[in-house]
Amino acid sequence: MTERQDPTCSARGCRRPAVWALRWNNPKLHTPERRKIWVACDDHREHLEEFLSLRGFLKDTVSTQELG
Template sequence: MSVECSRAACREIATHRIVWRNPRIHAADREKIWLACDEHLEFLSEYLRARDFPVEIREGLS
């Protein structure tokens, strides 16, 4: 099963998971996940980092 990138209007296959949380509303054990293709990985992760959210990039989707 292939999954699409989380970037609006992108239909490319995701190759990375961006794991993040908003520390103001999420407990430390809560993880939110966005999926990213190679082209949008930097854009999506920087969007989250600009808001001071903890961000971890995980290769692959398993």
């Protein structure tokens, strides 16, 4: 049995605990209902949201606790 590890931020080089889940999809590759997830710490949330938003990929952002 493996222990569940808390997610770490998806920003390059960051090892902080992630507290946000950015749900996105690339409409050229994914069906409309498919959601990929990047996770972010408080410091990188805005940067990652902007990156995804500029490409039209970001669907929503929720707390990692809401993911279950």
